[in-house]
Amino acid sequence: MSDDFTLNAEVRDDKGKGASRRLRRQGRVPGIIYGGGKDPVPVSVDHDELINQLKHEAFYSHVLEINVGKKKEKAVLKDLQRHVYKPTVVEHIDLQRVSAKEKLRMQVPLHFEGEKTCPGVKLHGGVITHNLVNVEVSCLPKDLPEFIEVDVSELDIGDSIHLTDLKLPSGVELVELMHGEDHDLQVVSIHQPRAAKEDVEADEAEAADAEAQSEADEKKEEGGE
Numbered sequence: 353m354s355d356d357f358t359l360n361a362e363v364r365d366d367k368g369k370g371a372s373r374r375l376r377r378q379g380r381v382p383g384i385i386y387g388g389g390k391d392p393v394p395v396s397v398d399h400d401e402l403i404n405q406l407k408h409e410a411f412y413s414h415v416l417e418i419n420v421g422k423k424k425e426k427a428v429l430k431d432l433q434r435h436v437y438k439p440t441v442v443e444h445i446d447l448q449r450v451s452a453k454e455k456l457r458m459q460v461p462l463h464f465e466g467e468k469t470c471p472g473v474k475l476h477g478g479v480i481t482h483n484l485v486n487v488e489v490s491c492l493p494k495d496l497p498e499f500i501e502v503d504v505s506e507l508d509i510g511d512s513i514h515l516t517d518l519k520l521p522s523g524v525e526l527v528e529l530m531h532g533e534d535h536d537l538q539v540v541s542i543h544q545p546r547a548a549k550e551d552v553e554a555d556e557a558e559a560a561d562a563e564a565q566s567e568a569d570e571k572k573e574e575g576g577e
Contacts, residue, residue, distance in 0.1 A: 357405055358417045361385070361395040372444075381442050385418060385427055388449030395420060395447075402442055406432075410498040413460045415450055426450050426493065428458060450493045457527055460497055461486045464540065466505025472542035478509045479545050483538045487515070488527040495523035504540055512541035 364375065364382065372382045379399050386392040395418075405411050411429065418425040431446035450456050462485055472478035487500065500518060507513070514536045515526055528535045 356417070357408070357411050357414055358419060359397055359405060360401065360419045361397050363420060364394045364396045367394060376443065381445055383445035383447060385420070385425055385447045385449060387427075388451055390449065393420065397445065399442060402445065403440065406442070409461060413458055413496065413498055415493045415496060416447070418447060426452075428456060428493075428496075452493055455490050455492055456496070457488055457490050458496060459486045460489050461499045462502050462539065463499045464502045464504055466503055470505050470507045470542070472508040472511060476509050477545065478542040480504065481541050481543065483540060487518075489520075489524050490527050490530070491521075491524040495521060497521050497524060502539060504542075507540075507542050509542055509544055513539045515539060 361383070362380075364371070366374070375382050375396050376399075380396040381399050381402055383395050383397060384392050385395055414428070416427050416429065418427050425447075427447040427449050429445070430448045431444075432442060433444040435441035435443055448456070462482075464480075464482065467473060467480055470480075473480065489497070489500075491497075500520065502513060502518065504513065515529055516536050518526070518539065520526070528537060
């Protein structure tokens with residue numbers, strides 16, 4: 353993990369919808385820190401500071417340092433509630449404490465490499481389909497990756513990559529695969545565009561018709577003899 357993220361929080365004593373509305377009018381976001389064998393603590397964070405942090409993709413899959421008064425907490429972002437009509441406005445934030453000795457589960461984004469140069473796209477005009485854009489991982493906080501790279505540079509038309517094909521960092525497991533072999537989901541695939549596929553099918557049908565006609569003509573000639 354190359355980035356370090358710090359979030360400043362204040363303990364909030366007032367609870368309820370009315371108190372939360374007052375906080376939002378003051379430019380603060382109500383939230384809560386929970387887990388880690390400790391009592392939940394209602395907090396609030398500066399809205400603009402939070403929005404600036406959210407611009408970084410790694411913020412969503414990173415162990416954060418939360419300054420709560422004079423105390424420091426290690427936590428991860430578990431839930432974020434945005435305004436129904438204003439997605440740039442955050443209304444509530446949930447932070448889960450982490451322990452260095454306990455595994456956590458987090459959604460981690462997938463980064464796809466080699467899409468423009470893979471044979472299926474560069475040579476055959478194929479289209480790439482991303483069936484998954486993130487995966488849930490289980491690992492210790494120190495092993496939490498910011499993203500998982502998916503190399504598609506060798507894929508051709510009809511090829512695909514599944515969860516079991518992903519190269520995971522040491523100490524990282526995929527939660528989906530813990531449920532059994534039938535959960536080996538497809539991550540990405542390459543296929544022909546619909547128009548190109550129809551052209552190929554038409555050419556194949558035309559070739560088959562021509563072959564059938566040729567065989568029929570040969571039989572007629574043999575019968576004539």
